Amino acid sequence: MDHNIPDPSVRRLSAYLRQLERLAGEGTRHVSSRQLAGYIKAGDAQVRRDLALFGQFGRRGVGYEVDDLINVLRTILGTRQRQWPVVVVGAGEICHALLTYRGFRQRGFDVVAAFDIDPKKIGRTIGGVDVLPMEDCAPVIQRLEVRLAILAVPADAADETARRLCECGIEGILNFATTGLEVPEGVFVSEADITSHLEQLSFRLTSHRP
Amino acid sequence: MDHNIPDPSVRRLSAYLRQLERLAGEGTRHVSSRQLAGYIKAGDAQVRRDLALFGQFGRRGVGYEVDDLINVLRTILGTRQRQWPVVVVGAGEICHALLTYRGFRQRGFDVVAAFDIDPKKIGRTIGGVDVLPMEDCAPVIQRLEVRLAILAVPADAADETARRLCECGIEGILNFATTGLEVPEGVFVSEADITSHLEQLSFRLTSHRP
DNA sequence: GCGTGTGAAGATATTCACAGCC
DNA sequence: GGCTGTGAATATCTTCACACGC
Numbered sequence: 001m002d003h004n005i006p007d008p009s010v011r012r013l014s015a016y017l018r019q020l021e022r023l024a025g026e027g028t029r030h031v032s033s034r035q036l037a038g039y040i041k042a043g044d045a046q047v048r049r050d051l052a053l054f055g056q057f058g059r060r061g062v063g064y065e066v067d068d069l070i071n072v073l074r075t076i077l078g079t080r081q082r083q084w085p086v087v088v089v090g091a092g093e094i095c096h097a098l099l100t101y102r103g104f105r106q107r108g109f110d111v112v113a114a115f116d117i118d119p120k121k122i123g124r125t126i127g128g129v130d131v132l133p134m135e136d137c138a139p140v141i142q143r144l145e146v147r148l149a150i151l152a153v154p155a156d157a158a159d160e161t162a163r164r165l166c167e168c169g170i171e172g173i174l175n176f177a178t179t180g181l182e183v184p185e186g187v188f189v190s191e192a193d194i195t196s197h198l199e200q201l202s203f204r205l206t207s208h209r210p
Numbered sequence: 211m212d213h214n215i216p217d218p219s220v221r222r223l224s225a226y227l228r229q230l231e232r233l234a235g236e237g238t239r240h241v242s243s244r245q246l247a248g249y250i251k252a253g254d255a256q257v258r259r260d261l262a263l264f265g266q267f268g269r270r271g272v273g274y275e276v277d278d279l280i281n282v283l284r285t286i287l288g289t290r291q292r293q294w295p296v297v298v299v300g301a302g303e304i305c306h307a308l309l310t311y312r313g314f315r316q317r318g319f320d321v322v323a324a325f326d327i328d329p330k331k332i333g334r335t336i337g338g339v340d341v342l343p344m345e346d347c348a349p350v351i352q353r354l355e356v357r358l359a360i361l362a363v364p365a366d367a368a369d370e371t372a373r374r375l376c377e378c379g380i381e382g383i384l385n386f387a388t389t390g391l392e393v394p395e396g397v398f399v400s401e402a403d404i405t406s407h408l409e410q411l412s413f414r415l416t417s418h419r420p
Numbered sequence: 421g422c423g424t425g426t427g428a429a430g431a432t433a434t435t436c437a438c439a440g441c442c
Numbered sequence: 443g444g445c446t447g448t449g450a451a452t453a454t455c456t457t458c459a460c461a462c463g464c
Contacts, residue, residue, distance in 0.1 A: 005413075006454075006455065007410075008455075008456095009455090010409075010410055010413050010414075011406065011410065013409075013413075014403075014405075014406040014409045014410070015390055015401075015406070017409075018388050018389060018390060018403070018406070019389075019390060022365075022389065032422090032423060032424090033423075033424075034423080039390050039392075040390060042456090043456075043457065043458095044423090044424095045425095045426095045456075045457055045458075045459095046455095046456065046457080048423090048424060048425060048426085049425090049426085049455090049456075049457090051424095051425095052424090052425060052426070056424080056425070057424095058423075058424050058425080059423085059424075059463085059464065060422085060423055060424045060425080060462065060463040060464055061421085061422050061423050061424075061462095061463060061464035062422085062423070062424085062463095062464060063422090063423065063424080064424090076413065076416075077409045077412055077413045077416070078409075078412040078413055078415065078416030078417075079409060079412055084408070084412055086408070092307075093306060093307035093310050093311065094307045096303060096306070096307065097302075097303035097304045097306065097307045098404070100303050101303065101404075103388065103405065104405065104408075107405045107408075107409075108409075108412070109405070109408050109412075147415055148408065148411055148412065148415075155232075155313075171415055172411035172412070172414065172415055173411075174404070174407050174408060174411060178228050178313065179228060179229075179232065180225055180228060180229060180249045180250060182249075188410075188411055188414045188415070190407045190408075190410050190411050191225075192402065192404065192407050193224075193228070194308070194311075194384070194402065195224075195313065195314065195317045195319070196221065196224040196225070196228070197384050197400045197402050198294070198296070198314075198317075198319050198358065198384060198400075199220075199223075199224045199227075199287045199288075199289060199317075199318075200217075200220055200221065200224070200398075200400050201358055201382035201383075201384060201398050201400050202287055202288040202289055202294055202318070202319075202358065202382070203215075203220050203223075203286065203287045203288055204220075204382065204398045205288065205357055205358075205381055205382055205398070206286075206287070206288030207288075216432070216433065218433075218434095219433090242444085242445065242446090243445075243446075244445085252434090253434075253435065253436095254445090254446095255434075255435055255436075255437095255447095255448095256433090256434065256435080258445095258446065258447060258448085259433090259434075259435090259447090259448085261446095261447095262446090262447060262448070266446080266447070267446095268445075268446050268447080269441085269442070269445085269446075270440065270441040270442055270444085270445055270446045270447075271440095271441060271442030271443085271444050271445050271446075272441095272442060272444085272445070272446085273444090273445065273446080274446090
């Protein structure tokens, strides 16, 4: 399987999967690229191209079988064969929201531990997940073979914490901090700063209308 | 000011602003496109191009004045002249995290109210913000001239709630639900589904290494 | 008829490379 | 020497349009 997949395509693959899961829940068995495109802001050719990057999954004249395509997309995204253990660092409000959200598991992610440096937070259990002292992060990550971390610490601690996570072998970081992170080669970062999202919107509402 | 600004550029403008705010806090007065690019995964020419979309803000041989550029970027992003009132819909855990996060205000956003349909949640005050019944959303949005909403309801309620918000005059939605939304022409949606972010990462860690 | 898969064309975004100014 | 701003070149992404199979 090739490696030069554009970022926008990967984002859309996620979006297709979300729609397909919904369709499957409604009992729909077949779907066309045009339908799928309708849910996303995209054209039907775009949908077919995105899928064609990985193989041929449809039938001409018919479309795609919903359940099949779900499995294909999960395989592509890496959430079919394995359940990904994930750690959350920083036991604040975002962490709380993440640990009580029950939707991750069925999508292939499993929050196995949270870490903090605040003794008042350490020892608590939130949503069935223990909040552990930051010192434990290396052994836990290694023992459970955790490769993904969610970073939810204050901005001024983000970079240092990220460095530490990378040392423990973390390869992917979902970053809720407002700071951009400096990470070693081979570590992927996905930015989830909420303020930036709001700024995208405020930009679009500011004198840039079509 | 033109309107055909690429989405990736707008995302980077946010990122530059975050870095500049940090630099300003550290007392740094000048910055070059190369430095700025170093924080982001981008080249120096990219930084200059992004800024050149809106004007000329640097001095040759010198670089950019940090405070000036902060003001420029805030103006571009629309967060300099005005404080944006924002409503949160769905008073769950994410809402709780949003209402207790104190960083929005200094970045130009002000959460003015939260809404829910659950009587047990209505009437509470979280982080100084009242949780109001969903029926009040239209009058509040109109009275406070709210144009931005954060959608934090369960997936199955997302589309219907979004429709309702658009009817109230909301023009930008930050969507935490896993569903893609169908919104009228002229309404902007920014997707913040956390599972999708995790899927981006798990994809990159799955057999697609360089 | 319908809908996929895909070369070829087109549109967009990024990088190069250098003139011009500090 | 350093660094911006920007045409020109390149790379990347998206759309068109049609052959092929259902």
